Amino acid sequence: AQSVTQLDSQVPVFEEAPVELRCNYSSSVSVYLFWYVQYPNQGLQLLLKYLSGSTLVKGINGFEAEFNKSQTSFHLRKPSVHISDTAEYFCAVSDLGQGGKLIFGQGTELSVKP
Template sequence: AQSVTQLDSQVPVFEEAPVELRCNYSSSVSVYLFWYVQYPNQGLQLLLKYLSGSTLVKGINGFEAEFNKSQTSFHLRKPSVHISDTAEYFCAVSVLGATNKLIFGTGTLLAVQP
């Protein structure tokens, strides 16, 4: 079975500072990896995804993530955050060969302070 761990439930950061949101996964088979963002009272929106190829993936809103197979990690980064980045961020996996079933982590609240 697959699982996703987001150890940080909340990450406070000042505006214009860099940020890293951590995601580790567990799987005995190859996976696809995703980061979704959820703004208050809204549905989830895809930030970026890793399917294959380059391990550094760039997404929307200036976010990027790096797939590290040996460490089973897919950490999300942004070099300079804005107040508008305040939201809940979810890491998710789906299994190669399976039909798009997403398994989500528990989420990390990014709280950007002025």
């Protein structure tokens, strides 16, 4: 069965520093990859998704992620974070042929400090 591992449960960073949130998934023939963000007391919101084509995907709020098939990874990056980026981030995968069912990782809590 497909699974997703987010390697860091908490990531504290200072404002304006770069950040990388790591995500690995179990191998499959064809997968689609997603990053969602959950701000405090709000619903999940899509940041970006990889479907095909260029392995570097750009999303909202200055985030980007790189699909690496050989390492089965989809790490999320931002070159300079803001206080407002403080939130929970979830990596998710969907298998081709599985409808739209999303398999989520455990989440990474990003805490941006002034």
